[in-house]
Amino acid sequence: MPYEVKGVVALSKGAPVTIETIIVPDPGPGEAVVDVQACGVCHTDLHYREGGINDEFPFLLGHEAAGIVSAVGEGVTDVAVGDFVVLNWRAVCGECRACRKGQPQYCFDTHNAAQKMTLADGTELSPALGIGAFAEKTLVHSGQCTKVDPQAPATAAGLLGCGVMAGVGAAINTGAVQRGESVAVFGCGGVGDAAIAGAALAGATTIIAVDIDDRKLQWAKDVGATHTVNSKENDPVEAIKALTGGFGADVTIDAVGHPAVYEQAFYSRDLAGRVVLVGVPRPDMEITLPLLEVFGRGGSLKSSWYGDCLPSRDFPMLVDLYLQGRFPLEAFVSETIALDQVEAAFDKMHKGEVLRSVVVF
Template identity: 70%
Template sequence: MTHEVRAVVAVEKGAPVEVRTVVVPDPGPGEVLVAVQACGVCHTDLHYREGAITDGFPFLLGHEAAGTIEAVGEGVTDLGPGDYVVLAWRAPCGACRSCRRGRPWYCFDSRNAAQPMTLPDGTELTAALGIGAFAEKTLVAAGQAVKVDPAARPEAAGLIGCGVMAGYGAAVNTGNVGRGDSVAVVGCGGVGNAAIAGAALNGARKIIAIDVDGGKLDRAERFGATHTVNSRRTDPVEAVRALTDGHGVDLAIDAVGHPETFRQAFYMRDHAGVLVQVGVPAPEATVELPLIDVFSRGGAVKSSWYGDCLPSRDFPFLVDQYLHGQLDLGAFVSETTSLDGVEEAFAKMRRAEVLRSVVVL
């Protein structure tokens, strides 16, 4: 049996997205069919539309999603119809060399659904990040569907599936922020603000938000920033040093992924401080640093993949923090829209008018 649903498709590079009929199969072994309730509009979806990730057009977009299990395939025993889930774009295999070494967050063989979703003429769609959730229903590997408390509103909970997890995990999992630490976050979009929230939840004493947009800096204070720096008006490295008695921060997070923001984050660290890059750089981007500075300043330079998260562990925890009033996921939601509003949501994203638009189905 198959299901014909409405979904958002990027047909060709740079062209506006289209709402099309998409054919979703019943789940096979190890797969689940999910009725999508909400899905955030992430920059990654725009990158797919613009051909900046792969050229596997047409794409079925959407990946920051929450919904309910509608059907499960053979061999799926820990999920059932009606279960409320957040979708993850990494599902550890449990068997690769990283999983066997106890580092499943670096899994080298992450699971996706084996069956493709298609257009009615049989054209196979590439599901964005293996999910494709700008759709009334989607098909994913069972390991991608993480059961969470159904009390969480789907438009908020779904954001954990990408941007919130990436930023929170960059601070907590990759950066290992702790009580009393000082933190600087360069770039205060969804990922940067999630890093700020994570640092605040883990007891950072001083959290400095840095951006070129005053409105974004105002929002950063809502997520826990204790100080803000407008890097359009002042040198952010000097400003951070002035706020830290000339020393720099224990943890600097680059949530932009541009060579200049990487350099800024590198130099705003204290000696032996940590730099975490979570912003995704352009493929052609390069950075040059004096090797003596890399050596003499010590510390660590790390990249953060999906916040180095383990979805089965971290998603339920973050939902619980939301329900207990410790993590304001609702503050990430600037507006809700429909499948027909995705292209306009991309335009608002480019104009920096929203933190997150969320498609509600």
């Protein structure tokens, strides 16, 4: 029997979100219903509200979530009722060309639930990133449920579902940060600070945080930055070179997604260094670089999509490290809020007042 729950919906482009009654169907083959316990307010949700992802309104927002599986459909064997799970948007198919090459972290045909959740009048909803977790219950493909240690609080564990994993993965998976290396991270919001924490976890000895907000730079130090640069007051390229013996960093990470920032990341890396783009640029943005500089500096220019993560591998590992006191996951939770405070949380996020507001059910 379908469930009636309350959820946060973006009905039209740019309009404030509203609380609506959501109809969640019983899970079909390969699907699961999850009772959401907590869901982070991510910038991607704001992108959806503003029409920056696509125009398939109305959207059921929310995707950085953790909760308890309450029902499963036919053929589901990977999770069971009662499992504590973090939701992910890379439910690997096992059959696409990336999966067949043994690289499921790049899966090109990830699974989502086949059925649609709807408004009370039957209008079909587009769930954000195939999840839609600003709701008391949500319907997902069972592969979108990653079991983790239930000792972890949902408020912290759920953040692995997007922003924290994107940042940590940008450092560890995409940037392949090694022990003793130097890393510079541009942009110290949730994703950037997660990249800093990931670099610290990997054993980087010089971790330089770059931002224009001193408050954010302090947050960066709290999660592992060894040095900070306010790029409104200092040239970040020269500052990073000065902190790395005049050479530049081994790995530079653009967590902003802006051409000017990417150019700073490009010029502040060492020869044969790696540049990683994990910040999401706008569709109209372009960049021009001297091709001789691209060639002459060697190394690599990489883009990181979801931190090149494999949820079944990375989520449980990071939760375990958190429970061991080795990864500061709780530091990313700035505040806990109610479902009807999501619009206000968007405003705080836009002003840079929080790393993450987390909706608690």
